[in-house]
Each structure stands twice: as structure tokens, then as C-alpha cells.
Amino acid sequence: MPVECEKKGIVMNKSADLKVEARGEREIVMTRTFNAPRELVFEAFTRPDLLKRWLYGPDDWSLPVCEVDLRVGGRYRYLWRCGKDGQEMGAGGVYREIVPSERIVATEKFDDPWYAGEAVISFAFTEQGGKTVLTQTLTYESREARDTVVKSGMEVGLGRSYDRLEEVLSHQ
Amino acid sequence: MEQNGYSNERLDATFAALADPTRRAILARLASGEASVLELAEPFAMTQPAVSKHLKVLERAGLISRAIDAQRRPRRLEARPLRDAARWLERYRKFWEKSFERLDDLLEEMKAGEFKSGETHIKEKKHARGMREKGNRHE
Numbered sequence: 682m683p684v685e686c687e688k689k690g691i692v693m694n695k696s697a698d699l700k701v702e703a704r705g706e707r708e709i710v711m712t713r714t715f716n717a718p719r720e721l722v723f724e725a726f727t728r729p730d731l732l733k734r735w736l737y738g739p740d741d742w743s744l745p746v747c748e749v750d751l752r753v754g755g756r757y758r759y760l761w762r763c764g765k766d767g768q769e770m771g772a773g774g775v776y777r778e779i780v781p782s783e784r785i786v787a788t789e790k791f792d793d794p795w796y797a798g799e800a801v802i803s804f805a806f807t808e809q810g811g812k813t814v815l816t817q818t819l820t821y822e823s824r825e826a827r828d829t830v831v832k833s834g835m836e837v838g839l840g841r842s843y844d845r846l847e848e849v850l851s852h853q
Numbered sequence: 854m855e856q857n858g859y860s861n862e863r864l865d866a867t868f869a870a871l872a873d874p875t876r877r878a879i880l881a882r883l884a885s886g887e888a889s890v891l892e893l894a895e896p897f898a899m900t901q902p903a904v905s906k907h908l909k910v911l912e913r914a915g916l917i918s919r920a921i922d923a924q925r926r927p928r929r930l931e932a933r934p935l936r937d938a939a940r941w942l943e944r945y946r947k948f949w950e951k952s953f954e955r956l957d958d959l960l961e962e963m964k965a966g967e968f969k970s971g972e973t974h975i976k977e978k979k980h981a982r983g984m985r986e987k988g989n990r991h992e
Contacts, residue, residue: 699950713953717960725956725963735955738948817949 706824711817719806719813723782726804727751732759741765753779757787774802782806789819870914875899876907880916880930887920887929 700712715722725731729747737744738761746760758773774788786803805816870876879893894904908928911917920927 699953711949713949715953715957715960717964721960721963722956725959731959731963735959736952737955738951740951 704818707821709819709821711815711819713815713817715813715815716811717813718811719808720782722806722813722815723785726785737761739763746771751776751779753777774799777801778803870910870916873907873910876911879904879907879911883917883928883930887927889927893928 698713702710704710725735727749729749732747732749733744736747736759741764742761743764744759745762746758748756748758750756753776755776756773757776758771760769760771762769771792772789774790776785776787778784778786784803784805786801789800789802799822801820803818803820805818807814807816875897878897882888882893882896890901890904890908893908894901897904908917912919912928917928917930920929
């Protein structure tokens, strides 16, 4: 689904678009460019007060619980809530590696997982000319788990079928 | 995955089934109540065998089932597993896209606010708490 590109004050060019691809047997790689130095991006990814301002997907959701113990072996815990129907979604994990401004590696497990096992998520921040390229890699425990997620509508187009289907189902 | 009984093969079948507009329309029709093959064929101006073919695909994917009514054998939508999956999927796909757009705006704000990493001198209007603690957490 095309992203709404009209944003005030910010030129959302192609490089700003989120790219999602499957790599190898068990990985999903997302890349995204941000128009800011990586120190800032890193802060935005690790400070609960900042995370609460952006990491909640659809506009009617929020991130009321955001706990970050930013050290190797420390835990993080996110709980999202939908303002419309009160639905909640939680996830958390343990930090495995932290290199300030450069790299975060953590385990990731949703409270209500739709794939088998635990995933490992890594964020790598590289800076190019004042812009930061984020490479976000999800490594699943098995190829099956990865494929489930890939088929899960991360591919554009399938999402549309689901939009329609969701519409249909909501009238039930 | 086991929770909603979705095997990988089942997912394959589901996606294949959903790829066809006629089959989506059949699902839409069944969403408003069960219907016989004849009733399903009517609005699509299709022969009964053609509709039956589509129904077979949908049935294999677990998206519909047959009610026990020997004469009419009405089909009904098996919505729950699909609805659960569809919600998840849709959410996941959109989640990062939407979040990153918001992060773009936040970063602009941070850049304008003479932000210093580690010391955290960002000028924030509403979210000024938690800054001291953050310094400690980094150590």
C-alpha cells in the first residue's frame, strides 16, 4: 500500500520509504532512511519518553507502557493499546548487545505470538551525509516462522486483499 | 501459530484462495449468511460447476464449510481464524510504516532542539520527564 507522501516540511522521497525483504532462511530485513544524525535516531529508539511519541503504529493506538532497561541482559517491555476498542498488544525481550548510536540487538516476543518461537531483532544505524540508514533485521527461530510472517501481509498487495476481507468481516 | 490452527500449508492455501476476486466476492456474500451453491451462483452469472470449483478452493483453505443440510448443503464462512490472522497481519505491516512517519517528525523536532546525545537537552513541550533517570540507565 502506498505511503502517504505529503508531509509538511519533510520531503518523503523514495529513500525514506520502508523496504521490507526476506533474506536467507530465517530473516526479514527492513531498511529505512531518516533525515537526522544517528545519535538522535538511537535516542529515539531507546528512550521511553521518546518511544512513546512514535512507536505505536496506527494513529488510534498508543504505547502506555514502555519500560527500557538499556544494558546487556536488561529487559524491555512494550504494551500498546487501541483507544477505540481498548484492545491491547504486548511485547518484550532482553537486550543482547548495545553499541550506543550504532547497534541494538534484542530478543523479541509478543504476548500473543502468531509465529513459533522467539525472534531476535537487531537495529543497525549507519550515517551517510547527516542521514541515518536503519537496517532492522528480524531473525526467527525457523524458516517456517519467518515465512508465516512474510506471508502475513508484509508483502504489498496481499495487504489489500486483507483490507477488503477485513471490511467484509467487520460487517458480520 | 498453533493457537489459531494455522499450518504453513494452510496459509499458502488461504492466500491463494484470497487472490481471486470472485472468491473474495463469494466470501463477502457468505459474510451475510450461509448460502447454497445455487444461491451463490446467481449474482455472479456463473454456472454451478464454475462456482463449485471456487468453493472447493475456499473449502480447502478452510475459509468456508458446509452446513449439515443434506439437500441444500449450504456453505458458510469460517471467519474466526481468518479474522484473527488478518487483524494481526494488517497491524504488523502498517505498524512500522506509520510509526516511522511519526519518528520523522520527532527527529525534526529533536534536530531543532539543540539535542545532545547522552546529556539530553532536547526542548520538549509535553514529555520533559524521565531525563535524569535516562542518564543513569546508560551507564
